[in-house]
Amino acid sequence: MGNSKFVFVTGGVLSSVGKGSVTASIGKILQARGYEVTATKIDPYLNFDSGTMNPYMHGEVFVTEDGGETDLDIGSYERMLDRNVSKGHSITTGQIYWKVIEMERKGEFLGKCVQIIPHVTDEIKRRIVEAAENGKVDVSLVEVGGTVGDIEGAPFLEAARQLSLQLPARDTTFVHVALVPVLDSTGEAKSKPLQHSVQELRRIGIQPDIVIARTRNVLPGELRAKIALFASVPEDSVFSSPNLPSIYLLPESLDKQGLGSKVCEKLGLEDRKPDWRPWRRVVKPLMEPRYRVRISLVGKYAGLADSYMSVLEALRHAGGVCNAGVDVELVEAEELEESGASERLRASDGIIVPGGFGTRGAEGKVKAIEYARKRDVPFLGVCFGFQLSVVEFARNVALMGSANSTEVDPRTPYPVIDLMAEQKGIGSLGATMRLGASPVVVEKGTLAYKLYGREEIYERHRHRYEVNPSLKGRLVERGLRFSGYDRDGKRMEILELPGKFFFFATQYHPEFKSRPGRPDPAYYGFVKAALSKKLGMKALKVSRGFSYAASSAA
Ligand code: GLN
Numbered sequence: 001m002g003n004s005k006f007v008f009v010t011g012g013v014l015s016s017v018g019k020g021s022v023t024a025s026i027g028k029i030l031q032a033r034g035y036e037v038t039a040t041k042i043d044p045y046l047n048f049d050s051g052t053m054n055p056y057m058h059g060e061v062f063v064t065e066d067g068g069e070t071d072l073d074i075g076s077y078e079r080m081l082d083r084n085v086s087k088g089h090s091i092t093t094g095q096i097y098w099k100v101i102e103m104e105r106k107g108e109f110l111g112k113c114v115q116i117i118p119h120v121t122d123e124i125k126r127r128i129v130e131a132a133e134n135g136k137v138d139v140s141l142v143e144v145g146g147t148v149g150d151i152e153g154a155p156f157l158e159a160a161r162q163l164s165l166q167l168p169a170r171d172t173t174f175v176h177v178a179l180v181p182v183l184d185s186t187g188e189a190k191s192k193p194l195q196h197s198v199q200e201l202r203r204i205g206i207q208p209d210i211v212i213a214r215t216r217n218v219l220p221g222e223l224r225a226k227i228a229l230f231a232s233v234p235e236d237s238v239f240s241s242p243n244l245p246s247i248y249l250l251p252e253s254l255d256k257q258g259l260g261s262k263v264c265e266k267l268g269l270e271d272r273k274p275d276w277r278p279w280r281r282v283v284k285p286l287m288e289p290r291y292r293v294r295i296s297l298v299g300k301y302a303g304l305a306d307s308y309m310s311v312l313e314a315l316r317h318a319g320g321v322c323n324a325g326v327d328v329e330l331v332e333a334e335e336l337e338e339s340g341a342s343e344r345l346r347a348s349d350g351i352i353v354p355g356g357f358g359t360r361g362a363e364g365k366v367k368a369i370e371y372a373r374k375r376d377v378p379f380l381g382v383c384f385g386f387q388l389s390v391v392e393f394a395r396n397v398a399l400m401g402s403a404n405s406t407e408v409d410p411r412t413p414y415p416v417i418d419l420m421a422e423q424k425g426i427g428s429l430g431a432t433m434r435l436g437a438s439p440v441v442v443e444k445g446t447l448a449y450k451l452y453g454r455e456e457i458y459e460r461h462r463h464r465y466e467v468n469p470s471l472k473g474r475l476v477e478r479g480l481r482f483s484g485y486d487r488d489g490k491r492m493e494i495l496e497l498p499g500k501f502f503f504f505a506t507q508y509h510p511e512f513k514s515r516p517g518r519p520d521p522a523y524y525g526f527v528k529a530a531l532s533k534k535l536g537m538k539a540l541k542v543s544r545g546f547s548y549a550a551s552s553a554a
Contacts, residue, residue, distance in 0.1 A: 004129075004132035004133070004136075004137050004138065004139060004140045004171075005138065005139050005140070005170070005171045005172065005173075005267045005268075005269070006128070006132070006139070006140050006141075006142055006163065006167070006171065006172045006173075007023075007026055007139060007140075007141045007142065007172075007173050007175060007263065007267070008142050008144065008160045008164075008172065008173070008174050008175065009022060009023045009026070009141065009142065009143045009144065009175045009176075009177060010144050010148050010157065010174065010175070010176050010177070010201060010206070010208070011144070011145075011146065011147050011148065011176075011177050011178065012147060012148050012176060012177070012178030012179070012193070012194060012196075012197025012198065012200070012201070013147065013178045013179040013181075013193040013194060013196075013197050014147065014179050015145075015146060015147050017177060017178065017179045017214040018177070018214055018241060018247075019143055019145075019177045020041070020072075020073035020076045020077075020143060021076060021241070021247045021250055022175070022177050022212055022214075022241055022250070022254070023039055023073070023077070023141050023143040024039065024073075024076050024077050024079075024080035024081065024141075024247075024251075025080065025247075025250045025251040025254050026141055026175065026251075026254070026259070026263060027039055027077065027080060027081050027139075027141050028080050028081065028251035028279065029251050029254060029255045029259060029260040029263065029274065030138070030139050030260070030263065030264075030269075031081065032251070032255070032260070032274035032275055032276055032279065033260060033264070033269075033271070033272040033273075033274050034272055034275075035138040035139055035269065036136070036137045036138045036139075037081060037137055037138065037139045037140070037141065038077075038081070038083065038085060038089065038131070038132070038133060038137045038140055038141070039077040039081065039085060039089065039140070039141040039142075039143065040089040040090075040091060040128065040131040040132075040140060040141065040142045040143070041070070041071050041073045041074055041077075041089065041090055041091070041143050041145060042091045042092075042142065042143065042144045042145055042156050043071050043090070043091070043092045043093075043145045043146075044092070044093050044144070044145060044146050044150065044152035044153045044155075044156055045092060045093060045094070045152065046092070046093050046094045046097075046152075047092060047094050048092060048094040048095055048098065048430055048431075049068065049069045049070060049087075049090065049092060049094075049095075049430070049431065050062070050069050050070055050071050050090075051069030051429070051430055051431055051433075052429050052430055055301050055304070055306075055307040056301045056303070056304055056307055058071075058072075059071075059072045059304070059306030059307060059309060060072050060075075060306065060307050060308060060309050060310060060311075061462070062074050062075040062309075062310060062512065063435060063436065063460045063461075063462050063509060063512050064078075064084070064085060064086055064087045064090075064436065064460075064512075065084045065086070065436060065437045065458075065460065066086050066087050066436055066437075067087065067431075067435035067436025067437075068086070068087020068088075068090055068435075068436070069431060069435065069462070070087060070089075070090035071090060071145070072306065072309050072310075073143065073145075074089065074090055075309060075310050075313075075512070076247070077089075077141075078515070079313060079514075079515055079516060080247075080248070080251070082515050082516075082517075082518070088127070088130060088131050089131045091124070091127050091128070091131070093152060093155075095127075096120060096123050096124055096127070096155075097120070099123055100114065100119055100120055100123050116155050116158075117155075117158060120155050121155055121158050121159040121162060124155060124156055124159035125159050125162065125163050125166075128140075128142055128159065128160075128163065129163075138269070139267065139269075142160070144156050144157060144160065147197070148176075148197050148200045148201050148204075149197070149200045154204065157201075157204055157206060158204065158205075160172075160174075160206070161204070161205045161206050164206075170266070170267055170268030171267070171268075173209045173210065173263065173266035173267055174201075174206055174207070174208045174209050174210070175208065175209070175210045175211075175212060175263075176197070176198060176201060176208035176210070176211050176212070176231075177212045177214055177241065178193070178194040178197045178198070178211070178212075178213065178214065179193065179194065179213075179214050179215070180193075180194055180213040180214065180215040180219065180223075180227075181193065181215075182215065182216045189213075189215055189216070189217075189219060189220075189223055191213070191223055191226055191227050191230070194211070194213060194227060194231075195227070195230040195231065198211065198230065198231040198232075202232070207232065208231065208233065209233065209237060209266050210233070210237045210238075210239065210259070210262055210263070210266070211227060211228075211231050211233055211237065211238050211239070212238075212239045212240070212241050212254075212259075213227065213238065213239070213240050213241065214240075214241045215240055215241070215242060216242065216243050217240075217242050217243070218240040218242050218257070219238070219240045224238045224240075236258060236262065237262055239254060239257045239258070239259050239262075240257065241253075241254065245287065246283070246286060246287065248279075248282075248283045248286060248516060249283065249287075251279070252276055252279070252280075255274060255276075260274060281517070282320075282516045282517035283516065285320040285321065285323060286316060286317075286319070286320040286516065289319060289320075289323050289324050289325035290323045290324070291322075291323055291324040291325070291531055291534075291535070292324060292325045292326075292327060293319070293324050293325075293326055293327070293349045293350065293527060293530045293531050293534060294327050294329065294347055294348055294349045294350075294530075295315060295326055295327070295328050295329070295348065295349065295350045295351070295352060295527075295530060296328075296329050296331050296344075296345050296348040296350070296351050296352070296368070297311065297312075297328050297329065297330050297331065297352050297353075297354060298331045298333050298336065298345075298351065298352070298353050298364065298365055298368040299330065299331070299332075299333060299353070299354055299356060299361070299365075300332070300333050300334070300356055300358075300360055300361035302330035302331060302332040302333075303330075303332070305330065308330070308354055310509075310511040310512055310514070311352070311354045311382070311511045312328055313511070313514060314510065314511035314514035314519065314520060314523040315328060315352075315523060315527060316516075317514045317515065317516050317517070317518070317519040317520075317523070318514070318519040318520075318523040318524045318526065318527035318528070319527050320516065320517065320519070321517070321519055321524060321545065321546050322524070322527050322528050322531055324527060324531045326527060329348070331344060331345070331368070332361070332364075333360075333361030333362070333363075333364030333365045333368070334360065334361045334364050335364065336364035336365075336367045336368055337361075337363050337364040337367065340367065341364075341367045341368050341370070341371035342371060345368060345371055345372075345377070348377060349377075349378070349530040349531070349533065349534045350377065350378040350379070350380070350502075350526055350527070350529065350530030351368055351369075351371070351372045351377055351378070351379050351380075352379070352380045352381075352382070352385070352526065353365045353368060353369060353379075353380075353381050353382070353384070353385030353388060353389075354382045354383070354384070354385055354511075355382050355383035355384050355385065355462070355463075355509060356383075356384035356385070357384065357407070358407070358408075359407075359408050362384075362388065362405075362408045365384070365385065365388050366388050366391055366392045366395075369381065369385075369388055369389050369392040370392050370396060372503070373392065373393075373396075373497065373500070373503060376500055376501050376503075377533075378501055378502040378503075378526060378529035378530045378533055379500075379502065379503045379504070379505075379526075380502075380504055380505065380522065380523070380526040381495075381504070381505030381506070382505065382506060382509055382510065382511065383462065383463055383506070383507060383508070383509055384463075385505055386495065386505035386506055386507050387405050387407075387417040387465060387466075387467070387507075388405070389495060389503075389505045390416050390417060390467055390475065390480070390495065391403055391404055391405060391408075391416055391417060393475060393478070393480050393497075394414060394416045394471070394474075394475060397478050397479065397480075398474050398475050398477075398478040398480075400413075400414040400416065400471075400474065401413060401414060402414070403415075403416045404416070404417070405417030405418070405465055406418050406419060406465070407419075407464075407465050414471060415468055415471070416467065416468050416471050416475070417465050417466065417467060417468060418465060418466070418468040419464060419465055420434065420463075420464060420465065420466045420491075422434075423464045423465075432464075433461075433462050433463055433464050434461050434462070434463055434464070435461060435462055436460055436461065437458040437459060437460050437461075438458065438459075438461060438486065439456055439457070439458055439486070439487050440456070440457050440458070440459055440484045440485070440486065440493045440494065440508065441455060441456055441484065441485050441486070441487055441489070441493075442454060442455055442456065442457060442483065442484050442494070443482075443483045443484065443485075446481065446483035446494075446496060447483065447496045447498075447502075447504060447525070448483040448484050448494045448496060448504070449483070450542050451504075451521040451522060451524070451525045451542060452521050452548070453521075453544055459493075459506070459508035459509070459510060459513065460508060460509050460512040460513060461507070461508045461509065462509060463507065466491055466492065466507065467482075467491075467492035467507075469490060469492075472492065479497065479498070479499075480495060480497065481495065481496050481497065481498055482494065482495050483495065483496050484506070491507070492507065493506065493507045493508060494506050494507070501529055501532075501533055501539075501540060502525060502526060502529030502530075502533075502540055504522060504525060504526065506522055510522040510523055511523065513548075513549055515549070517546065518546055518547050518548060518549065519546065519548075520548065521548055524546070525540070525542060528540060528541075528542065
């Protein structure tokens, strides 16, 4: 085992109380003190990974540099910590059981009866320690998804309990985050559910060291004292995670309450003076923008913003370096199929069609793209949005009748988007797409090159279909410019329409690499174009006053 220390974060009362934000914030607080940190998310469901889960129920599927399809919390860690997190940091019950059963089939348990304790818990501990990168980080944060008391979560909490006994005393600490609801009628904050969730934790042998109440406002002293008494922790170990305008304000809010010093004390780390200046430089432009732009996001899960979390974050980061707040309107693509696009999209400064799958809403997205192209509204297409831009151009400019993606219409006479050759014959859905970062060669003299400023970049992918190389000629003749390819020049990665103010689309997902203060150039170009056009500028001026993680390293 390495020498990393572990912070286990558990949740009580409800899920979705912002445990992920608290976990990422503790990481930021330690980073501000000069410590190296990383984070791991445990999802106690049986799915092997998030790849096959419906974004409408679970939020977006986040893709890591090494091609993991993970929970969106991994994205929050990457953005807050400005650090790539690899797929091994996303642990599920499915993965653990898979591995244990595989070992059993190989006879590795030497005839023993294979049990939850110790065999499953041993494998969980091995994965947790492995994700601490062999001791290369000072602190590894481990967020246990779900709520204390869930049957699925029990083996993970048991493993954490065992680790806390096996490692030296100051190497682990437990942080419990729970909702403190506020009654509508009296405005009173109630701590009873939190008290019960701490009792539940203690029942399984874990005494939290730190309790964080997720609540509307910072808790008054007397309520903190009450929580301390019932949770059996000192009063100075009770903190509040209040409602804030942005999660990027949470780390400093918690640190101001003393959380950083307390975590250092519990872990036996020197409580160095935190340097918040670099983080403030990143956060401030996000909070006080001079301009505002209105972006319409045309998708099929418009009812749940979490389905597009990284896209929304990437727009916000891009706004930050353009001094613009981005107001995003989520537009349900199917609505455009009935009513047409012009009415619904008239007020937009920019239109984005993000990634997606399947037939539902596809025609509405094509309508939005047609509207953007004809009215010269700044447009960004991502993955499915890229593919449907090709479809729209093929139909309406290259006059290829009912051109389509074979994903939407398998019998189209013009399959301008088709299954990638290596995908043919794959029947299984899990982890079978083209996934993760791979190199994209950017052609000189194009808008793409202006934005990225490099001939080769690494960007993250998640798709099965691609531009059909055999139908590309006619599209290019009619003015569609492919400005980025894979290394052997065969796979189309970026498209643009020269002569338009900003019409740009990528087969990859730029949003997964966007960080506060370091937006991905595609999103930057898009938001800058929307703002410039709104302010009446004649052409887009691109500045490169920010860094971008072109390679795989950061
Ligand atoms: N459905 C398309 C494909 O599989 C696009 C995927 C996506 O947008 N992530 O290629």
